[in-house]
Each structure stands twice: as C-alpha cells, then as structure tokens.
Amino acid sequence: MTIKSQTEWQQEVIAYAKELKLPMIRKLAAEHASEANLEDSSYEAFLAQLLQKECDARRESARYHRIRRAEFPQKKYLEDLSVEDLPNDAQKKLSNLKSLDFIREGRNAIFSGNPGTGKSHIAIGLGMKACLEGYKVWFTTVPILVNRIKETRAENTLRNFQSRFEKYDLVIADEMGYISFDKEGAEQLFTHLSLRAGRKSTIITSNLSFERWGEIFQDEVMTAAMIDRLTHQAHIVNMNGSSYRMKETEEWLNAQ
Template identity: 40%
Template sequence: MSATTAAAARPAVTALSEQAAAAAVTAACRTLALPTVRSQAHEMAQAAARDRLTHSAYLAEVLIAECDDRDARRRLRRVKEAKFPRTKRLEDFDATAIADLPPATLAHLATGAWIDAGEPLVLLGDSGTGKTHLLIALGTAAAEQGRRVRYVTTAALVNELAEAAADHQLSRVVGRYARIDLLCLDEVGYVHLDPQGAELLFQIITEREERASIACASNAPFSEWGATFTDPRLAAAVVDRLTFNAHIINTGTTSYRLRTTRAKKGAAPS
C-alpha cells in the first residue's frame, strides 16, 4: 500500500474549537438520541483530561454512562407499564413469617428464572397474609430485570376482555396479554364469574400455557375455585394449567398486615 493510499484510508479528523466541538456533540447527540452523552460529555472530557485517559478510554466512559442510564430508564419504564397499584419490594417483606417460603425459594423466585422457563406461580392464603405484597414485589423485580410485566385483578381483566369481545377486539387484546413475559393476576376467586367471563379468562390462561408465566394470588383453596368458574370442568382445567410445573406457596392464615403493624407499634419508643 502506497503512502498516498494509506493516508486516504485514515478517517478524516476536523480540527474544531472547543465551542464548535461542544455544539457538534450536542447536535449529534440529539440526532442519535443520546441524552446522557449530551449532558455529561463536557464534564467527563474534563475529568478524562485530568486523569490522562486515552481518547478510546474517554469514548468508552461516555458510552458506558449512556448505556447505564438507558438501562435505568428502561427499568423504570417497565415498572410503570406494569401498572402496579402500589409500591412493594421484596426487601420490605418478612419472608420468615411464612413457613412455606424458605429463603432459598424466595431467592430463586427473585432471579426470575421461573419466568424465563414459563413456569406458573400460585400464592394461596387468607386475606392479609402477604399474597399481594409478594405478587407485586416479584413482579417489580421482574420488571426491573427488563421483563414485560402486567399486574391486573381478575375482575378487571375479565371486564377488559368482555369489552374487547363486544368491540370485536378480543384477538388483539388476547395477543397483547400473550406477549407479556409475566402476568400478575390478583384476587383470583374473590368474585363470581359468569360463563362468558370464565371462558374469556380461560382463553388468556390457555394462550400462555407452558410458554409465558402467570403469577396469581387467591384467598380460596383450589377445591373452591369451582365457585368462581361455575363450570366444574372449566375450573379443573384452570387449576390444571396453573399448577403444572408451578411454584405453589401457601401464605397461611395469620394476617401479615396485622403482624407487621403490631411489630412496628412494639418497636416504637414509648
């Protein structure tokens, strides 16, 4: 390769003043949608000069900062899209109060590996025993790991499906729920479903069977789900699909909320 050819192969570099360079960076970052680089490039350039970083090291630093911020924004967006009714986190939950939830099991659930495997999770127990806290907390952990999560009560989901069916939009809504990585279905068994509602809910469950996870919470044992789904065969089919390869946790009968409240009052200074 001749010297002329080698010179032509090198990338062209334009000598810019500091002001022109700053303006060019800002314009390029807007075009490329790099808000973190746009806001931090100048300060990081000064730090890189102080620390005598190479140009490649400086470029790596600003790109890593952009990736980290983009990941953080994505996690926040996933949590917001899940539509949790309130904030609940695993670190705020006293798992020692539930005999059926050893630390190893909770740690495994927190990783979300069961979601990747398409396994169901069923939380059974009386009202106030921590089912919804666990449901939201595990869903939040999954969303923060980048998974698509949706929280909904059984009644709200059935109403949404019924309205979609009336508007001839059922396939679109079912398809949307089918694409979610984790469906957090709360209050299963709290309300009686008419035959149409039960069949619509069954359609969602069947669509996700062995492919995408459903985590559900119920205050009724499986033997009583027939009162919700009316048709015994349909109830049996729902239980069969939600328990196959499932993680089933019994949260018990002692109110978690009452126990937590008493513990806080007992720890409060007199």
C-alpha cells in the same frame, strides 16, 4: 481541514448527539472532556466512559418504563418482606422463586391462602424484580382482567388484547376468588390464561383453596380444566398462616 476551537468542537459533539438521540452524551460531553484533559486520559477511555453513561441512562429509563407499564397498584419490594413472618411454605420456597427461574422456564406460581399473609406483596415483589431484570410484566386483578376482556370484545379489539396478553413474560393475576363470574366471564378467563400455559409465566393469588374454585367458575368441568392448566409443573405455595398485614398494623399502632 478547518481549524476549530475547543468550544466549536464541543458544540458539534452536542449537535451530533442530539441528532443521534444520545442525551447523556449531549449533557456530559463537555464536562468529561475537561476531566479527560486534566487526567490525560486516552481518547478510548474518554469515549468508553461517555458511552457507559449513555448505556446506564438507557437501562435505567427502560427499567422505569417497564415498571410503569406493568401497572402495579403500588411498589412493593421483596427486600421489604419480613420473611420470618411469612407462612412456612412461603419461607421455604421464596428463595427459589426469587431466582426468577420460573419465568425463564415459563412456569406458573400460585399463592393460595387466607387474607393478609403476604400473597400480593410477594407477587408484586417478584414482578418488580422481573421488571428490573428486563422482563415484560403486567399486573391486574382477576375481576379487572375479566372486565377488560369483555370491554375489548365489545369494542372489537379482543384480538389485539390477546396478542399483548400472550407476549408478557409475566402476568400477575391478583385476587382470584374475591368475586365469582358469569359463564361468559369464566370462559374468557379460562381462554386467556390457557393462551399462556406452558409458554409464559402467570402468578395467581387466591384466598380460596383449589377445592373451592368451583365457587368462582360455577362449572365443574371448566374448574377442573383451569386448575389442571394452571398447576401443571407450577410452583404451588401454601399461604395459610397468621395475618402478615395485621402484624404490620399492630406494629404501626404501637409506634404511634
């Protein structure tokens, strides 16, 4: 066996790590080897510590990419919520939702109430938490979702879009009710949300009560079917209350 210097062995480790795509080991091998020599660590401890660094880096990278691919409009965390300022029903149900059991069970969550009460913040916060815990998430507004469906249909890529849409662990469809749809848009939205019903979780936020969803879909039969599909065994959160956003604005103005 050829006798090699410590430097030569380090260079070989770096070369193998590069070939095997282990960037943290490539970066830290020499440093950890020096520390292991000083501390008289076992080979097993040295190797385990290096592999731990590699695994930690990969997990962090995966979290970053899940959050990036989720397409959140901004990062909002549940920890930033002032829970006592949320509507009463949200205060009661937030703890259960934070467990993310509804995602594991393939149940929906619907936040319905007047503007500014924290619906989107809670939805994004739950989505961020889901990304950090390994779930595949996608955020969209309902108007953008309808436009995306129409675009993919026109480009003959609708089937690929449907396949991706079905596989997300959580889809957040924000702003249901801000605009109404034509017949095609309403039918396509119904079809796509139905694909996930009972299997994968969807969060819907809306400023309209269910009684007014007919204004969106302009079809009583479709509206009734949509509500039935989305609300079956779902978490329904009443978000009517004082404007959370207005309170934050007033606090900001007072601080100036």
